[in-house]
């Protein structure tokens with residue numbers, strides 16, 4: 437597969453598109469790039485000898501959200517990426533990529549091949565840690581909300597949300613990274629809460 441050409445197609449279809457008003461233009465392109473990287477890192481850790489599907493995982497990660505904004509985005513995304521990639525990928529690779537795109541949200545509903553499960557976990561992981569804070573700032577700014585509103589979200593909904601999503605991860609290795617990201621956000625929010633009340637840290 438010509439990865440340079442395929443990445444160019446990913447850029448053309450997602451690089452400047454704004455899937456939601458509370459996310460920056462191009463979010464799905466950059467998110468897709470990160471998800472591919474995370475999925476490949478997990479693959480190296482969990483299946484160190486299984487290198488044969490790396491390009492499939494990479495391209496599946498790049499395109500997994502290509503349908504975002506047209507719901508159900510995984511179903512439309514599968515159709516869109518099949519059309520974009522049909523002349524750029526061998527047929528059996530294309531089927532794997534379409535399978536990743538078409539089932540990345542349908543976690544734990546049936547048994548999937550490891551390359552789908554890796555992208556499913558990577559997709560979750562890229563929404564947490566510093567990315568969670570970035571997304572939350574965009575969400576709050578778009579709605580003209582205050583720091584107090586954001587703190588109310590972390591106080592009331594964040595913990596419940598984290599518990600639900602954590603249960604959807606496929607691999608214990610992913611859970612370890614997820615918990616680390618959660619600790620980072622929890623510490624940040626504690627500081628945000630203190631500084632929002634005018635507290636000087638260290639005194």
Ligand SMILES: [Fe+2]
Pocket residue numbers: 467500501559
């Ligand atoms: Fe995603």
